[in-house]
Amino acid sequence: MSRSVAERRAAILESLNQSGPRKVRELADELGVSAVTLRRDIEDLANQGTLVRKHGMAHPLSAEAPAPRKQPxxxxxxxxxxxxxxxxxxxxxxxxxxxxxxxxxxxxxxxxxxxxxxxxxxxxxxxxxxxxxxxxxxxxxxxxxxxxxxxxxxxxxxxxxxxxxxxxxxxxxxxxxxxAHAAGAAAAVRHLAELGHERIACLLIQGPNSAPIQAGYEEAVAILGLTSLGVVSEGRQGSVDAAPALHQLIKDGATALFIHNDQLATRALTWLQDAGTQVPRDVSIVGYDDVIAAYASVPLTSISPFxxxxxxxxxxxxxxxxxxxxxxxxxxxxxxxxxxxxxxxxxxxxxxxxx
Amino acid sequence: MSRSVAERRAAILESLNQSGPRKVRELADELGVSAVTLRRDIEDLANQGTLVRKHGMAHPLSAEAPAPRKQPxxxxxxxxxxxxxxxxxxxxxxxxxxxxxxxxxxxxxxxxxxxxxxxxxxxxxxxxxxxxxxxxxxxxxxxxxxxxxxxxxxxxxxxxxxxxxxxxxxxxxxxxxxxAHAAGAAAAVRHLAELGHERIACLLIQGPNSAPIQAGYEEAVAILGLTSLGVVSEGRQGSVDAAPALHQLIKDGATALFIHNDQLATRALTWLQDAGTQVPRDVSIVGYDDVIAAYASVPLTSISPFxxxxxxxxxxxxxxxxxxxxxxxxxxxxxxxxxxxxxxxxxxxxxxxxx
The missing domain is CATH 3.40.50.2300 (Response regulator)
Structure with a gap:
């Protein structure tokens, strides 16, 4: 019968406290789990500071260090x-x-x-x-x-x-x-404005951060005196995509796009490529999240939350x-x-x- | 008995000066504080340049350090x-x-x-x-x-x-x-709602904080399912006062008023008294700022920014x-x-x- 991870780890700590320092393999045999699983557990527990690894053995805290005072x-x-x-x-x-x-x-x-x-x-x-x-x-x-x-x-x-x-x-x-997602979106627009772009469109994936990101985009467009070509909202994964709307924005004269998030931006790169529009020659893009931005076919300038x-x-x-x-x-x-x-x-x- | 932060830090410096470099844990034991507290103290003191951290130990300045960092x-x-x-x-x-x-x-x-x-x-x-x-x-x-x-x-x-x-x-x-003035205004409304008030009006003095305070009032009224009797905006000092509008709100059934700020609330107390309306018997008031609130003719419940x-x-x-x-x-x-x-x-x- 399988124990939960938490139960298994509690058993490890209990065994160490009762029997003192143990070799990993011994402990694995005793608890009936694989050595690989046990090593992973011990690594995590050591990182949490609830046991100590030393010389290939797991040590209970008490044997090793005077109990740290009220470690939170x-x-x-x-x-x-x-x-x-x-x-x-x-x-x-x-x-x-x-x-x-x-x-x-x-x-x-x-x-x-x-x-x-x-x-x-x-x-x-x-x-x-x-x-x-x-x-x-x-x-x-x-x-x-x-x-x-x-x-x-x-x-x-x-x-x-x-x-x-x-x-x-x-x-x-x-x-x-x-x-501060509103400030992040505004930073994207400010960057595009500093590059001379005046006609900027926004593509937003529908999600929990849409509202502050759209607000930041609109605040920046207003303060910087730019022309917004509107906000296109992309549905959740699996829904019809925003490609036709994107092509229309380019026809309407958008020279720059702010796209939340990078996953949607990488899809937009494909749509644009299919239509013969080159990034950044014809249109600039700023993405959002900066998790995968560096690995897009055109590495994306992106807003990077800390x-x-x-x-x-x-x-x-x-x-x-x-x-x-x-x-x-x-x-x-x-x-x-x-x-x-x-x-x-x-x-x-x-x-x-x-x- | 608990020492103040300043006393504790003075004790740390004194101990280091008397006994030389010490391990953090030793020092924590000696002073009877947790290691977490002591680490924070030592970090702050090191940042101030009054001691030096090195190899997990705290060193007194004289024994160890080059010139202390300049006092900012x-x-x-x-x-x-x-x-x-x-x-x-x-x-x-x-x-x-x-x-x-x-x-x-x-x-x-x-x-x-x-x-x-x-x-x-x-x-x-x-x-x-x-x-x-x-x-x-x-x-x-x-x-x-x-x-x-x-x-x-x-x-x-x-x-x-x-x-x-x-x-x-x-x-x-x-x-x-x-x-966070919006949160402050919302706290006023929540307090009134918890006292059973459902018909709440808002009197705002026109000023730089009006926008977030009005937004907080409206957010709270909406979330708590109350009836807003509207927002009356009072002009800047010297303009015609809001007394007639206030009397109308009471006639319309307001049982509670949220008033920004306490200066306006103390004036409202006078207007209400003149019309035979008693606070808090007939109407409850929450003010804002908490600078003079305690000294109003009816000491005011008030929102107190920190x-x-x-x-x-x-x-x-x-x-x-x-x-x-x-x-x-x-x-x-x-x-x-x-x-x-x-x-x-x-x-x-x-x-x-x-x-």
């Missing part, structure tokens, strides 16, 4: 662990390492029920605080009343990541750390809150904080001065 | 030094004291030319960075293109306070620390930037940050459950 444990709940979130996780890991804190990861697979289970389990397991990127409504990007109630009721300090709470909801007193910084900042803020909770009254500075980190523009080959 | 000088430019800004200045002073930095204050008297002169003079006098609350357009709350150009061209690290830059303007890459926290946070962020500028490439975390601090509600006698 941070729970991190993210929708998944790749594409966008790998960077966030790496920043969170770094912040924990710098502070001597332990990190426990939960993955919600974009499912709100799973997310709540993960959160409850982390609290039950005694984490000192939680950083969570809750799964929003996929269309509006907002959290539901039910989610906010749950988030607001967690009994440990909680920092929201990439989704600030609504101002009037039950999670309004939680801190948040979010990429993913690692978001994870790092959220954990730092949480550690501050954990410390404040442990020493009440010591800090007079306890306002909830909403922190927005402005993405940067990374220039590659898809943008060029207007002819 | 922070320039602070505010529109004036009382009412709202005295709190901000006190937080900035505290942050400078904690970090061993020097503070130089400039006051612009809400004049944009004076503001620029103050800024230039501070730079000429060799400040290492500037925190500035720029004077916005008094109606829109926005900074002008000219101001943003000037702010963006300052040759030292600069943090904007209470006025974030526009996303597409020439100051877009500056950091900012701002009171003024000292805003000043403290802005200086801390600036000191981080000054350090990053001095050690380029050392920190990978350099995204511009826009930090919003959520005000708190302070309950007094002007609010009561709806009959």
């Amino acid at each position: 444990t941070v729970g991190l709940v993210v929708p998944h662990s790749d594409y966008y979130y790998d960077g966030i996780i790496s920043g969170a890991k770094r912040a924990c390492a710098e502070a001597g804190a332990r990190l426990i990861l939960g993955v919600s697979a974009y499912d709100q029920l799973t997310e709540m289970q993960q959160g409850r389990r982390l609290v039950a397991n005694g984490v000192d605080g939680i950083v969570i990127a809750p799964t929003p409504n996929p269309e509006t990007g907002l959290l539901s009343e039910k989610q906010e109630s749950w988030l607001g009721s967690l009994t440990v300090p909680t920092v929201l990541m990439e989704r600030p709470p609504s101002n009037a909801g039950p999670a309004a007193k939680l801190d948040s750390v979010t990429s 993913r690692a910084h978001v994870g790092h900042r959220a954990v730092r803020l949480l550690l501050d809150r954990i410390q404040q909770a442990a020493t009440p009254g010591e800090s007079p500075f306890e306002a909830a904080e909403h922190i927005y980190l402005v993405p940067q523009l990374v220039e590659r080959e898809s943008t060029r001065p207007r002819k | 000088t922070v320039g602070l430019v505010v529109p004036h030094s009382d009412y709202y800004y005295d709190g901000i200045i006190s937080g900035a002073k505290r942050a400078c004291a904690e970090a061993g930095a020097r503070l130089i204050l400039g006051v612009s008297a809400y004049d944009q030319l004076t503001e620029m002169q103050q800024g230039r003079r501070l730079v000429a006098n060799g400040v290492d960075g500037i925190v500035i609350a720029p004077t916005p357009n008094p109606e829109t709350g926005l900074l002008s293109e000219k101001q943003e150009s000037w702010l963006g061209s300052l040759t030292v690290p600069t943090v904007l306070m209470e006025r974030p830059p526009s996303n597409a303007g020439p100051a877009a890459k500056l950091d900012s620390v701002t009171s 003024r000292a926290h805003v000043g403290h946070r802005a200086v801390r962020l600036l000191l981080d930037r000054i350090q990053q500028a001095a050690t380029p490439g050392e920190s990978p975390f350099e995204a511009a940050e826009h930090i919003y601090l959520v005000p708190q509600l302070v309950e007094r006698e002007s609010t009561r459950p709806r009959k």
Whole structure:
């Protein structure tokens, strides 16, 4: 019968605590798992600081180091662990390492029920605080009343990541750390304007970040006195694509496109190529996310949210809150904080001065 | 018994000076604090140049170090030094004291030319960075293109306070620390809703913060399913007052008023009294700013922006930037940050459950 990863890892720690340092293979035999699986477990547990690897053996903490004093444990709940979130996780890991804190990861697979289970389990397991990127409504990007109630009721300090709470909801007193997507979109438009482009169109994939990104595009077009050729919204994966609308924009005289995100931008490159339009000779493109932008057929200039910084900042803020909770009254500075980190523009080959 | 941060840090320095270089964990045990707290202290003290970190140990300066890093000088430019800004200045002073930095204050008297002169003079006098609350357009709350150009061209690290830059303007890459006024307004409405009020009106003084405050009021009324009795905008000082509109709101069945700011709320108290309407018996009031709220004829429940926290946070962020500028490439975390601090509600006698 298969145990969960968490159960298996609990068994590893229990065995080490009872029997002292063990060879990896012995421990694998004892627990009836493969050596490969066990090595992976031990690596993760060592990274979390819950055991120590030394000379090919796993050591319980107690045998090795005097128990570290109140090493805080941070729970991190993210929708998944790749594409966008790998960077966030790496920043969170770094912040924990710098502070001597332990990190426990939960993955919600974009499912709100799973997310709540993960959160409850982390609290039950005694984490000192939680950083969570809750799964929003996929269309509006907002959290539901039910989610906010749950988030607001967690009994440990909680920092929201990439989704600030609504101002009037039950999670309004939680801190948040979010990429400033409106500022990111505006930076894309400003870059194109500085290259001399005046007729700029926007292609948006429908998703939780559409609203701030569209707002940033429109703010920038207005402030910079440019002509917007309109916003084309691309449906979710699998729906009819935006190619015809894109061709129309080029006919209407667009010399530059701001496209959210890079996946859609790489598809747009193909559509344009099929129609004989060359990038960047005929039209410049700025993409968004900067995860795959460097690997497009024309390497894309792209807006790059500071993913690692978001994870790092959220954990730092949480550690501050954990410390404040442990020493009440010591800090007079306890306002909830909403922190927005402005993405940067990374220039590659898809943008060029207007002819 | 808990020591203050300053006392704890003094104890750290004293111990190092007496006993020489120490391991972090040893020192934590000796002082009876957690390793996390101690690491943070040591990091801050090292950043201030009052001790040296090396090989996981803390070294006293005399035993180890070349000349301590120069004491940084922070320039602070505010529109004036009382009412709202005295709190901000006190937080900035505290942050400078904690970090061993020097503070130089400039006051612009809400004049944009004076503001620029103050800024230039501070730079000429060799400040290492500037925190500035720029004077916005008094109606829109926005900074002008000219101001943003000037702010963006300052040759030292600069943090904007209470006025974030526009996303597409020439100051877009500056950091900012701002009171989250929309969240403050929403907290007022939520408090009234929790007291059972369903028909809530809003009285706003015309000024640079009107837009976010009105937005927060409207967001909260919508999310909480309340009835808005509309927003009455009061003109600038000296214009015809809003008394007739206020009496109409009461006739229309308003049982609660959210009034920005406390000065207008104290005038509203008089108007209501003149008409025989008693606060809080007949109508509840939440004010805004919490500078004079406690001294109104009926002490006002009010929304209290964390003024000292805003000043403290802005200086801390600036000191981080000054350090990053001095050690380029050392920190990978350099995204511009826009930090919003959520005000708190302070309950007094002007609010009561709806009959």
